Amino acid sequence: MTDSQQCRICEQGCRIPPGGTGICRMYTQEDGTIRERYPDSYLTIMPVSIETVPILHHSPRAKVLQVSSTGCTFSCPGCVSGVLIGDIERIAVALKRLPPEAVVARANQEGCSGIVFCLNEPAVSLPSFLRLARAASDAGLSVGCSTNGYFTKEALDQLIPYLDFINFGLKGSSDQPYHMCGAAHAAPVYRNIAACVRNGVHVEASVMYLKGSEEEVAGAARHLSKISPEIPLQVMRFVPFGDADLRQEPTILESESLCDRLKQTLPYIYLFNSPGTRCLNTVCPSCGGIVFTREFYGPMGARTVQALPEARCTCGFTIPVKGAISATGFEEPGMLGGYRVTRALEMVEAILVCLGAGGKAAPPAFWPSVVSGEFIKDLHDRIQTIDGYFGLVRDIGARCGKMPEAEGLVGYLSERVDLVRSRTSGAPKPRVYYSMGTPLFALNAGRFEIALVETAGGEAVNRTISRKGKPGVNISKEEFNAFSPSVIFISGFLSAPAEDYLRTCRSQGLSARAVDKGAVYTMPPGWDFGSPRWVLGLMKIANLLHPDRCSFDLDYERTEFYRRFYGSDAGSADQNRSFSNPPRPATVTKDTISGPQGRQNIPLR
Numbered sequence: 001m002t003d004s005q006q007c008r009i010c011e012q013g014c015r016i017p018p019g020g021t022g023i024c025r026m027y028t029q030e031d032g033t034i035r036e037r038y039p040d041s042y043l044t045i046m047p048v049s050i051e052t053v054p055i056l057h058h059s060p061r062a063k064v065l066q067v068s069s070t071g072c073t074f075s076c077p078g079c080v081s082g083v084l085i086g087d088i089e090r091i092a093v094a095l096k097r098l099p100p101e102a103v104v105a106r107a108n109q110e111g112c113s114g115i116v117f118c119l120n121e122p123a124v125s126l127p128s129f130l131r132l133a134r135a136a137s138d139a140g141l142s143v144g145c146s147t148n149g150y151f152t153k154e155a156l157d158q159l160i161p162y163l164d165f166i167n168f169g170l171k172g173s174s175d176q177p178y179h180m181c182g183a184a185h186a187a188p189v190y191r192n193i194a195a196c197v198r199n200g201v202h203v204e205a206s207v208m209y210l211k212g213s214e215e216e217v218a219g220a221a222r223h224l225s226k227i228s229p230e231i232p233l234q235v236m237r238f239v240p241f242g243d244a245d246l247r248q249e250p251t252i253l254e255s256e257s258l259c260d261r262l263k264q265t266l267p268y269i270y271l272f273n274s275p276g277t278r279c280l281n282t283v284c285p286s287c288g289g290i291v292f293t294r295e296f297y298g299p300m301g302a303r304t305v306q307a308l309p310e311a312r313c314t315c316g317f318t319i320p321v322k323g324a325i326s327a328t329g330f331e332e333p334g335m336l337g338g339y340r341v342t343r344a345l346e347m348v349e350a351i352l353v354c355l356g357a358g359g360k361a362a363p364p365a366f367w368p369s370v371v372s373g374e375f376i377k378d379l380h381d382r383i384q385t386i387d388g389y390f391g392l393v394r395d396i397g398a399r400c401g402k403m404p405e406a407e408g409l410v411g412y413l414s415e416r417v418d419l420v421r422s423r424t425s426g427a428p429k430p431r432v433y434y435s436m437g438t439p440l441f442a443l444n445a446g447r448f449e450i451a452l453v454e455t456a457g458g459e460a461v462n463r464t465i466s467r468k469g470k471p472g473v474n475i476s477k478e479e480f481n482a483f484s485p486s487v488i489f490i491s492g493f494l495s496a497p498a499e500d501y502l503r504t505c506r507s508q509g510l511s512a513r514a515v516d517k518g519a520v521y522t523m524p525p526g527w528d529f530g531s532p533r534w535v536l537g538l539m540k541i542a543n544l545l546h547p548d549r550c551s552f553d554l555d556y557e558r559t560e561f562y563r564r565f566y567g568s569d570a571g572s573a574d575q576n577r578s579f580s581n582p583p584r585p586a587t588v589t590k591d592t593i594s595g596p597q598g599r600q601n602i603p604l605r
């Protein structure tokens with residue numbers, strides 16, 4: 001009988017018995033040898049802009065071919081990729097086998113300048129990634145990855161000769177946050193960063209910022225500054241996906257203040273997951289001028305809007321940027337690109353949960369049928385209108401054998417939509433502005449949130465903006481002031497407290513009737529996009545826009561929705577940013593569900 005063998009790919013150092021698996025469940029042991037369970041197999045292969053990896057100081061605006069598999073060597077609470085790594089066996093059936101030469105050929109066909117392994121941890125597919133990296137290098141393509149950095153020294157030594165750029169996703173600077181992710185020590189990660197820098201690999205680092213973890217983040221900046229002060233540090237404002245607690249989410253203002261402090265340690269500090277933030281720009285360390293202007297481009301993503309030639313500031317200082325700056329950026333279609341794919345899959349899961357087919361209940365053929373570029377690309381258009389959403393529910397119901405449940409969900413939603421329409425029909429339309437995060441980030445006019453406003457009898461001023469981003473664009477103070485909205489909504493996805501929003505308006509000289517009256521409302525997570533719970537958001541918007549006509553009892557409606565579609569009797573709160581989170585008993589703060597006073601109970605039965 002063969003003994004268990006130690007896997008030496010990452011510092012978890014799992015001992016794997018014959019036929020067994022380690023922590024990541026992506027390797028097994030056969031005849032004394034550790035083998036990949038799914039060699040040369042990928043879940044997603046698609047062109048993306050390099051800033052969605054994210055990499056900011058290497059070949060800005062480059063189009064690269066992103067590949068991902070499934071699984072991770074860590075288990076971090078609230079992981080943005082949780083839907084890709086949570087249940088390997090369920091997702092693995094959707095992996096597609098593609099030899100390295102075929103991936104390289106696809107990169108060339110798509111006009112990509114490089115290949116990048118991200119979305120999940122490359123260590124779980126290291127032999128495949130090494131084969132791909134070798135083939136890509138031979139073909140003159142650049143090679144990069146995004147990793148938790150927990151490789152063993154010998155594993156990283158094999159990869160370094162092929163690597164052009166790498167993003168290390170840090171959990172903090174001490175061992176404690178690594179324990180939260182199921183790892184023992186921070187030291188191997190910093191050892192590996194130093195090894196990459198020594199060997200000429202372009203290194204960027206990202207660090208998760210949870211409320212209360214300021215010293216961990218500051219410690220990470222200090223560690224990096226000792227390795228190289230040129231390492232850009234991306235501060236990932238924590239957004240509680242999965243089961244994580246909303247109270248761990250720092251506000252954008254708190255995050256910007258931390259970034260300002262970190263700049264005393266490292267010159268290139270960037271803030272992510274914060275639409276409209278000033279902290280995504282590259283500011284010249286010499287004179288304070290802006291060399292790169294960027295805007296929010298989805299979770300963990302950025303888009304370069306403007307760049308000074310050769311990364312040189314008007315004062316003459318040159319930002320250390322490797323590779324050429326492309327004149328134009330690549331715009332991914334629909335939900336493709338970066339971590340938007342994980343959001344798309346989570347929106348599908350959100351519907352599955354309501355149909356009673358969430359988690360392991362989905363039939364085996366379901367995920368392979370939806371984890372295709374075409375489905376995810378089309379998904380984007382289908383989730384932007386109410387009728388499109390009904391069609392999506394029916395499509396998912398058909399794919400998972402739950403058509404009666406799908407019709408039941410559509411019927412429940414459409415009954416309430418019709419009631420909102422009938423109550424607001426013919427009423428004067430208040431001017432409404434819908435933003436995400438901060439006042440100067442406007443959602444695209446074609447977004448679902450705008451459809452909700454218009455269904456609830458509002459006039460969305462977002463329709464006057466012709467520029468488009470993902471999911472919106474930065475706007476100027478002049479544009480904001482010209483909107484003159486009487487009501488403002490802040491998206492429930494990447495959100496902000498209304499008081500922070502108002503403070504920002506006042507400090508930046510932004511004026512609107514909504515600001516004067518304090519008519520600024522933060523939507524609860526999942527109430528305005530991505531989850532069938534949007535029907536609750538629709539009723540909340542109707543109450544706020546037309547208090548004379550609408551007084552939906554949101555407590556009752558929420559309890560009813562959770563009881564019927566999540567099987568919970570308790571009226572539960574929306575505790576995280578997951579679109580599909582099952583309910584957990586919790587307390588909703590008053591302002592998140594506040595509506596007009598003296599509302600009547602209009603139960604829909």
Ligand code: SF4
Pocket residue numbers: 007008009010011012013014021022023024025026027072073123124
């Ligand atoms: S790569 Fe996977 S199996 Fe190998 S040591 Fe790391 S977690 Fe364990």
